[in-house]
Amino acid sequence: MFDVHVIFTRQLSTENRKLVLMNNQLFRSDTLSAESIKEGLQTSCFGQEVLYLPATSSTNRVAKEAAHKGMQEGTLIITNQQTEGRGRFDRTWWSSPGKDLLFSLIFRPPLKASQTFRLTLLSSLAVAEAIRQETGLDALIKWPNDVYIKGKKVSGILSESGIHNEHLEYMIVGIGINVNSTPSRNPEIEERATSISMESGKNFPRITLLTVILELIESYYRGIQKGDFHSLKKRWDTLSLINHKKVMVETQGCMHEGTAESIDEDGFLVLLDHTGTKRRFVSGDVSLSLL
Ligand code: BTN
Secondary structure (H helix, E strand, O other): OOEEEEEEEEOOOOOOEEEEEEEEEEEEOOOOOOHHHHHHOOOOOOOOEEEOOOOOOOOHHHHHHHHOOOOOOOOEEEEOOOOEEEEEHEEEOOHHHHHEEEEEEEEEOOHHHHOHHHHHHHHHHHHHHHHHHOOOOOOOEEOOOEEOOOEEEEEEEEEEEEEEEEEEEEEEEEEOOOOOOOOOOOOOOOOEEEHHHHOOOOOOHHHHHHHHHHHHHHHHHHHHHHOOOOHHHHHHHOOOOOOOEEEEEOOOOEEEEEEEEEEEOOEEEEOOOOOEEEEOOOHHHEEEEEE
16 A cells, blocks of 8 residues: 655755655655755744654653753754653653654744643644645544544644743644554554544655645744734634534543533633533643544
């Protein structure tokens, strides 16, 4: 199914670049490196500084250390293999060496700590839109920060903030996307996880997807910096998996059932329960399942 041949090298723009044949289509080589990622990337900030690590414990961990040392906004920390990948609630993030996208971005946003959910929101939107655009798959966003295809999770986002004297110094957005792995081979996640290749039946070049994600993130980030959160939220709403659906929300051991109305301007989930009461939930403490 996943036939990849390096067929030739030719002069493209100013550099020698390998082309690979995947699924009868020509793609740039999918070998991760700082150069291959930056090539052709149309951003001015995100991904212009790249820290590529062939293997590492967790890109979020490395990104936090780098941010702490003053590394600039937009720095991309990316790996081919993550040995201690972490998810929300300290869960393990499973991935397959050399097959998935595992990266973290440093933001230094002029936002209040209470508004940092906006970065998670714009990142999940960028991931879902990039998958839709590049693969044609019906990727949807499950609040607060997961991307799903046909009811299974294909991507997760772990955002972590660095706050000093009540001031937000940096924010790390860590993104994991199952691209060419086969989560169905892992009994622990087979029922709830999927990958782009499993859904499309094709292998997919990671760098192509990454490029689109970085470009979308930059453009949405510029939008919210100019004060336009509204159009971002509108786009997010159109791709929300949960809006107007019955859901169960678990927070601090309590279960709440109701209909998800949307998210509000502060990123809270608004849930309408059977008595007609509206409740708001902040993303940090909540785990959500569709009924
Ligand atoms: C979740 O769904 O719980 C979030 C998963 C986030 C995983 C990514 S992979 C890159 C980055 N490094 C990590 O250790 N975690 C994030």
